[in-house]
Amino acid sequence: MNIHDTSNTEALLEDILQIIYQKYGYDFRQYSQAHIRRRVMNRMAMSRLASLSDMKLKVLNDEIFASALLQDLSITVTEMFRDAGFYKSLRENVIPILKTYPFVKVWHAGCSSGEEAYSVAIILQEEGLYDRTTIYATDFNQKVLNKAKEGIFSNELIKEYTLNYQLSGGKEPFSNYYTSDYGHAIMKQSLKRNIVWANHNLVTDSVFAEVHLVLCRNVLIYFDRDLQNKVQQLFFNSLINGGILCLGAKESLRFTDMFSQYTELDKQHRIFKKKY
Amino acid sequence: MGVSSGGMSALKFIFSVLPKDFTIPIIIVQHVGPRSNNQWIQLLNNTSALGIKEPDEKEKIEKGWVYIAPANYHLLIEKNKTFSFSIEGRVNYARPSIDVLFESAAEAYRHKLIGVVLTGASNDGTKGLRKIVDCGGLAIIQDPTTAESSFMPTSAAKAVNTDFILPLQGITDLLIRLDKGTSKNSI
Numbered sequence: 037m038n039i040h041d042t043s044n045t046e047a048l049l050e051d052i053l054q055i056i057y058q059k060y061g062y063d064f065r066q067y068s069q070a071h072i073r074r075r076v077m078n079r080m081a082m083s084r085l086a087s088l089s090d091m092k093l094k095v096l097n098d099e100i101f102a103s104a105l106l107q108d109l110s111i112t113v114t115e116m117f118r119d120a121g122f123y124k125s126l127r128e129n130v131i132p133i134l135k136t137y138p139f140v141k142v143w144h145a146g147c148s149s150g151e152e153a154y155s156v157a158i159i160l161q162e163e164g165l166y167d168r169t170t171i172y173a174t175d176f177n178q179k180v181l182n183k184a185k186e187g188i189f190s191n192e193l194i195k196e197y198t199l200n201y202q203l204s205g206g207k208e209p210f211s212n213y214y215t216s217d218y219g220h221a222i223m224k225q226s227l228k229r230n231i232v233w234a235n236h237n238l239v240t241d242s243v244f245a246e247v248h249l250v251l252c253r254n255v256l257i258y259f260d261r262d263l264q265n266k267v268q269q270l271f272f273n274s275l276i277n278g279g280i281l282c283l284g285a286k287e288s289l290r291f292t293d294m295f296s297q298y299t300e301l302d303k304q305h306r307i308f309k310k311k312y
Numbered sequence: 313m314g315v316s317s318g319g320m321s322a323l324k325f326i327f328s329v330l331p332k333d334f335t336i337p338i339i340i341v342q343h344v345g346p347r348s349n350n351q352w353i354q355l356l357n358n359t360s361a362l363g364i365k366e367p368d369e370k371e372k373i374e375k376g377w378v379y380i381a382p383a384n385y386h387l388l389i390e391k392n393k394t395f396s397f398s399i400e401g402r403v404n405y406a407r408p409s410i411d412v413l414f415e416s417a418a419e420a421y422r423h424k425l426i427g428v429v430l431t432g433a434s435n436d437g438t439k440g441l442r443k444i445v446d447c448g449g450l451a452i453i454q455d456p457t458t459a460e461s462s463f464m465p466t467s468a469a470k471a472v473n474t475d476f477i478l479p480l481q482g483i484t485d486l487l488i489r490l491d492k493g494t495s496k497n498s499i
Contacts, residue, residue: 041411042419042422068388068396069390069391069400070388070389070390070391070396070416070419070420071388072394073416073419074388074398074400074412074415076415100477107380112399113399113400113401114399118345118384151323194429203347252398256400257369257385257396257397257398257399261370264370284399285382285385286366286368286369286397287369287383287385288369289369290368291370
């Protein structure tokens with residue numbers, strides 16, 4: 037493999053992202069390149085394409101293929117109560133703050149298949165806050181959003197989620213929150229009631245509500261630094277003064293312009309409070 | 313560097329031997345469970361002359377540092393030599409996965425990369441090491457007969473042609489020589 041191969045690959049990847057943007061309106065151009073490359077190469081292997089040039093043509097001409105690629109690029113794997121320590125901290129440090137408001141608005145940005153939104157819904161319900169809370173759960177992938185709305189998870193997954201829930205300090209029987217049906221668990225309507233699922237693209241869309249709490253965990257890791265900065269600005273503009281921002285276990289505000297605008301409510305679990 | 317079962321003691325040995333002035337940055341995936349805390353990294357750091365840490369997202373790779381992938385994330389390297397994380401599904405049942413790290417490192421560093429596969433019980437790292445070699449990098453594999461778990465290095469050795477199948481002491485000697493600037497051709 038020589039240098040020309042590499043720069044050709046780079047150029048083709050760029051072209052493909054450019055086509056996706058211009059033809060379909062989804063902007064992946066400022067995503068982490070290593071991540072995009074990996075996903076595109078995976079799709080190439082799965083669809084048994086001979087080269088990136090072939091893929092470029094297919095993205096241009098074959099809408100079904102392009103749609104599959106879009107799914108590849110935007111899907112993330114998430115779990116309920118992932119990072120038990122974070123949810124414990126949410127209960128102990130964030131809930132008391134939320135309780136001081138007469139009504140609460142929560143925004144899950146990049147909610148994917150909804151596991152995190154359901155997790156927070158459970159905590160809100162247990163803490164007696166659910167009835168005065170609206171949870172906005174948004175993603176730009178409509179397919180995964182529809183799945184999230186259904187709230188159906190396999191029994192295998194529910195087993196893992198039950199353990200996660202318990203590790204995070206949950207004391208109720210986890211089965212209180214879903215009904216079982218032939219190898220699946222369906223999240224109860226009482227949990228879904230106050231969740232508003234909406235299509236929103238962090239890269240291209242703007243502020244849609246003023247909220248008390250923003251959760252965006254392990255979504256920004258896929259964006260390059262400039263895009264992270266842009267999205268952090270969006271979160272900042274969406275939060276009330278004193279509002280709370282929650283990031284993923286290995287994410288930070290350190291390299292963004294917003295760093296000085298927040299205090300660290302819980303440094304270890306990446307929970308930040310917007311300064312007044 | 314990719315490590316799995318038996319890795320903790322292998323890494324302990326390596327970092328008790330590598331000297332303070334070792335400059336080549338080392339990036340490691342050690343297979344750990346999803347809920348593993350990083351205390352073992354702090355312990356490793358205590359007996360090491362080199363600084364060992366978990367990288368931050370977007371952090372730049374610096375000479376003389378050792379970086380260990382955090383639990384439950386895949387670690388990738390960008391062309392601009394910064395770290396990226398991913399929570400994609402497990403690869404070879406692992407997250408972090410050695411293949412994921414090695415494949416992105418091969419793209420970023422090409423022939424300026426050394427891939428090391430040590431003790432372990434899965435075949436994570438085999439594909440990745442192959443990619444490193446295909447991109448012009450160097451492969452070093454722990455001699456399976458000296459490894460606590462021979463499966464991973466054996467699997468790597470079957471897939472990759474390399475002159476460097478060595479016990480841990482041999483690996484550290486070689487790395488030190490490479491660092492001192494001995495060119496590849498004269499080994």
